[in-house]
Amino acid sequence: MLDRILLNKFCLIIVGLCLYYLKILISTEKIRRNRLSILFLFWSMVMKLCKLSFSVSAFCFALLFATSSNAAVINYVFSGTFDGSLGSSTFTNQSFTVTLTGDTGAVTSGGGEFFNTASSANFSIGALTGSLTGNFNEVASNPAFNGGTVVFGQGQSTSSFFVAEGLSTLGSYDLSTAFALASGPVSQTLGSIYFTSLGNLVFNDITSLSFQANLATVPLPVAFPLFAVGLGVMCLVGWRRRTGVSNAIPV
Numbered sequence: 115m116l117d118r119i120l121l122n123k124f125c126l127i128i129v130g131l132c133l134y135y136l137k138i139l140i141s142t143e144k145i146r147r148n149r150l151s152i153l154f155l156f157w158s159m160v161m162k163l164c165k166l167s168f169s170v171s172a173f174c175f176a177l178l179f180a181t182s183s184n185a186a187v188i189n190y191v192f193s194g195t196f197d198g199s200l201g202s203s204t205f206t207n208q209s210f211t212v213t214l215t216g217d218t219g220a221v222t223s224g225g226g227e228f229f230n231t232a233s234s235a236n237f238s239i240g241a242l243t244g245s246l247t248g249n250f251n252e253v254a255s256n257p258a259f260n261g262g263t264v265v266f267g268q269g270q271s272t273s274s275f276f277v278a279e280g281l282s283t284l285g286s287y288d289l290s291t292a293f294a295l296a297s298g299p300v301s302q303t304l305g306s307i308y309f310t311s312l313g314n315l316v317f318n319d320i321t322s323l324s325f326q327a328n329l330a331t332v333p334l335p336v337a338f339p340l341f342a343v344g345l346g347v348m349c350l351v352g353w354r355r356r357t358g359v360s361n362a363i364p365v
Contacts, residue, residue, distance in 0.1 A: 194209070237310065262283060
């Protein structure tokens with residue numbers, strides 16, 4: 115995310131430089147008396163910046179695709195039905211969804227398992243929505259346990275320290291790619307308590323569970339269309355100059 119913010123600023127700086135140099139040209143007293151001279155000098159400035167623009171464009175696109183290929187936002191979604199409670203409300207065979215959002219570049223591994231600490235963790239139970247709190251929330255995958263187990267868990271400062279619920283027989287998954295919707299036998303600790311923004315969420319029994327992972331769409335930086343238009347104009351002016359417009363009257 116920081117790379118894309120810097121990329122936006124970099125593109126805007128290039129556009130700003132073009133406008134700044136144009137302002138300098140127009141403010142020159144000598145040039146004010148000859149509009150053709152303004153146009154000629156502006157074309158000269160454009161040609162000088164054109165080479166830089168091509169280099170900057172290549173750099174910007176390379177940076178964009180490099181950051182996209184190395185890290186991306188990913189949503190891990192667990193959906194199912196459960197018996198339990200949230201605060202003072204109790205539920206029987208109630209549908210629920212838990213969504214943990216992380217970064218594929220933040221996946222770690224150890225002991226044959228993969229882990230990704232979530233930047234945000236939200237849940238919905240019927241019409242109720244809230245966020246998981248605790249010390250941290252994460253997704254873990256153990257390809258070697260019960261045919262491949264994926265769980266969502268929460269670190270806590272209580273005697274439990276860590277609780278986790280998930281499902282097995284999903285095969286090998288390293289948490290860094292999209293994963294198609296799949297269901298499997300539930301892997302859980304009956305009576306697990308999760309701290310949430312709406313009170314304690316208690317999973318007395320998860321009766322069904324499915325899992326999927328989706329890579330979030332990366333939006334195009336806001337400055338890219340503006341930069342592309344500016345680059346196109348500069349290339350057009352350069353082409354016209356090479357085909358005969360360069361005979362404009364000098365100062």
